Amino acid sequence: DADVTQTPRNRITKTGKRIMLECSQTKGHDRMYWYRQDPGLGLRLIYYSFDVKDINKGEISDGYSVSRQAQAKFSLSLESAIPNQTALYFCATSDALGGGGDTQYFGPGTRLTVL
Amino acid sequence: KQEVTQIPAALSVPEGENLVLNCSFTDSAIYNLQWFRQDPGKGLTSLLLIQSSQREQTSGRLNASLDKSSGRSTLYIAASQPGDSATYLCAVYSGSARQLTFGSGTQLTVLP
Numbered sequence: 001d002a003d004v005t006q007t008p009r010n011r012i013t014k015t016g017k018r019i020m021l022e023c024s025q026t027k028g029h030d031r032m033y034w035y036r037q038d039p040g041l042g043l044r045l046i047y048y049s050f051d052v053k054d055i056n057k058g059e060i061s062d063g064y065s066v067s068r069q070a071q072a073k074f075s076l077s078l079e080s081a082i083p084n085q086t087a088l089y090f091c092a093t094s095d096a097l098g099g100g101g102d103t104q105y106f107g108p109g110t111r112l113t114v115l
Numbered sequence: 116k117q118e119v120t121q122i123p124a125a126l127s128v129p130e131g132e133n134l135v136l137n138c139s140f141t142d143s144a145i146y147n148l149q150w151f152r153q154d155p156g157k158g159l160t161s162l163l164l165i166q167s168s169q170r171e172q173t174s175g176r177l178n179a180s181l182d183k184s185s186g187r188s189t190l191y192i193a194a195s196q197p198g199d200s201a202t203y204l205c206a207v208y209s210g211s212a213r214q215l216t217f218g219s220g221t222q223l224t225v226l227p
Contacts, residue, residue, distance in 0.1 A: 004158075033214075042119070042204065042217035043159075058214060090158060103149065104215065106158040 003027045004107035006091050012113045019078040021110050023091030032074040033092040033104065034058075034066060036085075043090065049074055081114040088112075117142045117209055121218035128195055129226050136190040136221045138205030143183050146208045150179050150190050153202040153220065162203075163190070195225045 004025045013019055023032065030051045035043040035058075045058030047066040055068055063085060067075045078085055088111050092104040118141045128134050138148070147166045151159040163172045163179040165188070171180040178191040192199060202222045206215040 040124075040219055042219040043206075043215075044217070045214050048214065056213075092159075103161045103164050104159075105161070106151075108156065108158045 004091060004093055004105055006089075006107040006110050008110060009108065010111045012115065013081055014115050015082055017081050017114075019081050019112065021076045021089055021091075021112070023074045023076070023107055025072050025091075025093045025105075025107075027093055027095075027105060028071075029093040029095045029105075030071065031094045031102075032068065033094075034064075034074065034076045035090045035092065036060070036087040037090060037109075038087050046076065046089075078112075081112075083114045086112060086114045117145075117207060117216040119205060119207055119216050119218035121203075121205055121221050123221060124219070125222040125224075127224040127226060130195060130197060132195050132225075133191070133193050134195055134223070136192070136203050136205075136223070138188040138190070138218055140186045140188075140207045140216075142209065143186050144209065145183065148179075148181050148188050149206045149208070149215070150177075150188075151204040151206065153204055159204065192223075195223075197225045197227050199223060200225050 007022045033048045034046040037043045049055045049068045065077045088109050090109050091107040094102040094104045120139045149164045150162045153159045165172045165181045176193040181188045202220045204220045206217045
């Protein structure tokens with residue numbers, strides 16, 4: 001089984017709908033991240049969490065919210081989806097043994113289309 | 116604000132060639148630099164991580180170098196194979212920002 005899983009893998013929705021993307025990990029890592037990838041722009045950080053009680057905004061958090069339900073689960077919500085949130089979304093994890101900047105392990109991604 | 120640039124955006128080479136992918140970053144105050152491989156539908160896989168105090172890292176046919184003062188890194192792939200075809204992403208970790216900043220990637224195609 002994969003260490004980092006994301007559900008759903010693909011989702012098509014309409015403008016104004018609420019959407020939740022879920023991420024689970026079995027690596028035992030404390031740190032979890034949500035990124036989005038747009039063509040030609042690389043990955044950009046939406047939110048990150050260094051433990052269950054530590055959640056931080058990333059570069060592009062507007063329009064998104066997150067919930068860290070447990071060490072292994074980190075969910076991303078779009079309260080009212082809009083077309084420019086159409087993108088590929090990745091969840092990632094890392095441990096903190098190196099004091100930061102450790103290797104990140106990525107899930108397979110969720111392709112979200114907002115019509 | 117850290118910015119990461121990767122050139123070229125796409126590269127096509129015949130099998131067996133040695134090749135170099137380039138990455139540059141604007142703020143040299145980095146904690147480390149990481150190279151990832153991205154395959155369609157499979158997310159990103161970490162290839163190499165170079166700490167700011169290191170000059171290079173090697174893994175099999177891959178060698179990554181880091182020149183922090185000039186804001187540059189290269190990923191050298193020896194004896195390329197069709198299975199190396201993927202998008203390669205460079206990312207830098209800035210301790211002050213506590214996050215990775217990614218380049219937009221180089222899409223590599225190795226022709227049989």
